[in-house]
Amino acid sequence: MREIAATWMRGGTSKCWVFRRDDLQVPDLSVDEVLLRIYGSPDHRQVDGVGGGTSTTSKAVILAPSSAVGVDVEYTFAQVGIEEAKVDWGSNCGNCSAVVASFAIREGWVPTDEPETAVRVLNTNTSQLIVQRVPTPGGVLDETASETIPGVPFPGAPVRMGFVDPAGRSTGRLFPTGRTQxxxxxxxxxxxxxxxxxxxxxxxxxxxxxxxxxxxxxxxxxxxxxxxxxxxxxxxxxxxxxxxxxxxxxxxxxxxxxxxxxxxxxxxxxxxxxxxxxxxxxxxxxxxxxxxxxxxxxxxxxxxxxxxxxxxxxxxxxxxxxxxxxxxxxxxxxERDGVPVVGVVRTYRRLAHGSVVLPDPPLLPSASA
Amino acid sequence: MREIAATWMRGGTSKCWVFRRDDLQVPDLSVDEVLLRIYGSPDHRQVDGVGGGTSTTSKAVILAPSSAVGVDVEYTFAQVGIEEAKVDWGSNCGNCSAVVASFAIREGWVPTDEPETAVRVLNTNTSQLIVQRVPTPGGVLDETASETIPGVPFPGAPVRMGFVDPAGRSTGRLFPTGRTQxxxxxxxxxxxxxxxxxxxxxxxxxxxxxxxxxxxxxxxxxxxxxxxxxxxxxxxxxxxxxxxxxxxxxxxxxxxxxxxxxxxxxxxxxxxxxxxxxxxxxxxxxxxxxxxxxxxxxxxxxxxxxxxxxxxxxxxxxxxxxxxxxxxxxxxxxERDGVPVVGVVRTYRRLAHGSVVLPDPPLLPSASA
Missing domain, CATH: 3.10.310.10 (Diaminopimelate Epimerase; Chain A, domain 1)
Structure with a gap:
């Protein structure tokens, strides 16, 4: 049994567990194995784990401060399989992205400005830079629940997210076939x-x-x-x-x-x-x-x-x-610095934090179940 | 914003958040109000809270050590409403009951015996005494995942739960109408x-x-x-x-x-x-x-x-x-001490622990959502 530091956050209309990248390094286990067991997969209910049994509640956000030029935080998204023992690393989740700026500021990875702070987040799944602006009056993160978005009945703290020059991040072109239809x-x-x-x-x-x-x-x-x-x-x-x-x-x-x-x-x-x-x-x-x-x-x-x-x-x-x-x-x-920025305003909230528990191996369901 | 110490556990086929009773006392708020907001209710997805959007994942276990004769732990169960802003205190959840002995031993509320410890748990919803036996070889709680139960694909730590003299706890009689049909x-x-x-x-x-x-x-x-x-x-x-x-x-x-x-x-x-x-x-x-x-x-x-x-x-x-x-x-x-004991063996597991976050009032969804 091993405890792994984790924070549960709502980002937009998704719920995601947020991890520091180093904390998911477990001897003799892959990150996929660690995530699947923590989430209780494979199991359609994920009853023995922290996954919620739906695609919008079986998500992980993995973060680390970045030393790359123009980047504050590196952000990797994982869609943790539910009935299938498989982690999908092939895409970003824009809703989960909404939690990154707040987490990074709380961790002390990013110095704050006044009255707002722009956090430069690199999504590593798609090589997409997302500039996230959150209110920091007096240099202090303000998480007052001041905005409401469709799909979330409660108000939350706002984050204005701009996807910088987003065309072609996965395929190289805005229209991958070269045609508009x-x-x-x-x-x-x-x-x-x-x-x-x-x-x-x-x-x-x-x-x-x-x-x-x-x-x-x-x-x-x-x-x-x-x-x-x-x-x-x-x-x-x-x-x-x-x-x-x-x-x-x-x-x-x-x-x-x-x-x-x-x-x-x-x-x-x-x-x-x-x-x-x-x-x-x-x-x-x-x-x-x-x-x-x-x-x-x-x-x-x-x-x-x-x-x-x-x-x-x-x-x-x-x-x-x-x-x-x-x-x-x-x-x-x-347009910022000569490149197009496409974005949305989302809200986020910290739901819980502390640690999640990884059981000892073997990590797969017993054959009889 | 306020943080409340909490542990997320699977008990049998349910998932429940476990709280110490005193920790749910918040000035100017009822326990119902606190639970509903923490869980993200009312909302069919409970997307802004720790509830899972299903009856088996919107449950709370509230515990305190007991000074009553023959009782080690007082246990109150709450079924937290999902789409309705209502907490149901009228029944016990037997699956969630399975987490109590382990939690109480970890808190140091109950001295352990050898090779197992019997924890006397009083469910306050139904005035039902449940004696829970967990393995404590050498006086140390053993949470090895050694048993499997239907509905949970992963093995878990066993707890043998006996409902002591269970007839009529809610109505006074085994057959409340006095008839068997x-x-x-x-x-x-x-x-x-x-x-x-x-x-x-x-x-x-x-x-x-x-x-x-x-x-x-x-x-x-x-x-x-x-x-x-x-x-x-x-x-x-x-x-x-x-x-x-x-x-x-x-x-x-x-x-x-x-x-x-x-x-x-x-x-x-x-x-x-x-x-x-x-x-x-x-x-x-x-x-x-x-x-x-x-x-x-x-x-x-x-x-x-x-x-x-x-x-x-x-x-x-x-x-x-x-x-x-x-x-x-x-x-x-x-039969124990002259009274019938009816029971089952369940498994349980700690999924996460730390604290959950209670937002500042107002605690109800905005009217426009």
Missing amino acids: DVLSDAVGGVTVTLVDAGAPVVAVNASDFGVRGNEDIAELDLVPGLLARLDAVRREAGVLMGLAESSDAVAGAVPKLALVSTPSSQGVEGDDLTVRMLSMGRFHPAVPVTGSVALTLAADASGTVVHDLVPAVRPTTGLRLGTPAGCVGTFVE | DVLSDAVGGVTVTLVDAGAPVVAVNASDFGVRGNEDIAELDLVPGLLARLDAVRREAGVLMGLAESSDAVAGAVPKLALVSTPSSQGVEGDDLTVRMLSMGRFHPAVPVTGSVALTLAADASGTVVHDLVPAVRPTTGLRLGTPAGCVGTFVE
């Missing part, structure tokens, strides 16, 4: 898609191509016969086209994400710009992955994309107002 | 039930009266049209008959529990004695509540009950082997 094979319905890589690789498809409106509750979408399977087949073929895997079978569950997009019923000054239902880890997301919202924002600005044709030509803000199952999530676009 | 009103189908109070108040009904076999997967039972609503109506009328509430509407979600019982397809030396699917908090339990298994054990031994007619007249053990969705759970019956 592609037509997939007849095997997956010959559907037209936009493949875009910003924040995370995303496949955007028009809801009408799948016989749904696109603004349904996710519980309703879950019940549409064959829909999840069809969308996953599209996602897998798209993943291969984007160069993320050699074959459909080898495409990860978390990457690319898939966005089912449609025109909002009331578009305009008061309405959303785009309605979205996004697939992550095989299920519809209760709100929207932050990384996915970055991708859709850049896709909306490029003519020829599936997204561009659905959003208003003239919009009141530089970003995109996304109609999600939980409510409207707005992104922003700005 | 009752016929309910036509409004709920005129069904024959056994109302039994041991460990917890339980309503036993024959699966065949509801048009199901009784050994279905719980996911399959969830989909039987109207079944959950019919069973809940039965449960509520039964709750009133047992004297637990004035009216059906006032019957709590957690009490009484309802057991859908049937004869196992292969009864006998190798098979189970009874197949059970138990309702708790409006949903079918993934295994079986420990308290419910105590009630069924005593009901099986009394002729005339719905249970008695389904189990073998001669059984190889003193207890009952229950066929649950997760596998076979065995109970034992023994």
Whole structure:
């Protein structure tokens, strides 16, 4: 039995355990083995661990101070498998990203400014720099619960996160195929898609191509016969086209994400710009992955994309107002030091801290169970 | 913001946060308010708290050493509401009970014996004394993961829990109506039930009266049209008959529990004695509540009950082997100091410990969310 220092935090609409990178180094065990056992995987309930049995509650944030130029903190995201004894390191989680600045300031890794502090966070999964601004009046981190975001009923402390020059971090290009739209094979319905890589690789498809409106509750979408399977087949073929895997079978569950997009019923000054239902880890997301919202924002600005044709030509803000199952999530676009920065405001909260307990090996379930 | 010392433990098939009673005393706030906010309730996902969004993961164990004669530890169980801002104090959770002996020994509240220690735990919700035996070779608590129970894929440390003289703790009588079976009103189908109070108040009904076999997967039972609503109506009328509430509407979600019982397809030396699917908090339990298994054990031994007619007249053990969705759970019956003790063996594990964070008031969700 071994205790590992850990903090449990909500970041946006996710819950993640936060670890210092060095603390996960355990003799004779890989980090994957350590995380899986701590989380209680494989087990659909994760009843013997700290995982929550859902994709948004089986996440780890692993942090270390950085000595790289222009970087304060190195941040690695792990999606810990639930029923499968597998850790997915292939993508970032934008919601979990929201906890990094606060944790780093509390650890004393980053000196504070006044009245806010910008923490330069490098996500190592995607080589993405995220500049996070948190209020630090008088040089002291202020975690007053002053903002509310869709999908979280309680207010939380705000963090303004900007993804710096996010295009092509996973594949090298904003549009990995060199085209703003592609037509997939007849095997997956010959559907037209936009493949875009910003924040995370995303496949955007028009809801009408799948016989749904696109603004349904996710519980309703879950019940549409064959829909999840069809969308996953599209996602897998798209993943291969984007160069993320050699074959459909080898495409990860978390990457690319898939966005089912449609025109909002009331578009305009008061309405959303785009309605979205996004697939992550095989299920519809209760709100929207932050990384996915970055991708859709850049896709909306490029003519020829599936997204561009659905959003208003003239919009009141530089970003995109996304109609999600939980409510409207707005992104922003700005330019800093000559490069585009796409971002969102999230909230976060520390839920618990102390240590998690790693049992002695063997670390896999007994065969009889 | 305030930090409250807490330990997260698995007890049997539940996960519960364990608190010292004094630590939950917060000026100007009730314990209910404190628990609800820590757990992130009301919210179906409990995303801003330490609750897990399911009945088996939204539980609290509150402990204090006891000065009462024959009692080492006082244990109060709280079922923390998820979508409802309400804490239910009306019942015990037998699975969570499994964490008490270990916690108390670690706190130094109970001197250890050799080679095992019996900790006398008083559950204050039900005035039930539970004697818990854990291995303490050489006087040191041994938490080696040596046993496996149905519903938990990983082995854990064992605790042998005996419910001392469990009959009538909530209502005063083993059979609260004075009868071993009752016929309910036509409004709920005129069904024959056994109302039994041991460990917890339980309503036993024959699966065949509801048009199901009784050994279905719980996911399959969830989909039987109207079944959950019919069973809940039965449960509520039964709750009133047992004297637990004035009216059906006032019957709590957690009490009484309802057991859908049937004869196992292969009864006998190798098979189970009874197949059970138990309702708790409006949903079918993934295994079986420990308290419910105590009630069924005593009901099986009394002729005339719905249970008695389904189990073998001669059984190889003193207890009952229950066929649950997760596998076979065995109970034992023994006599100690002239009173019956009904029990089960459970496993437990410490998952995390340190403190949980209570935000500053206001503690309810913002109205706009």
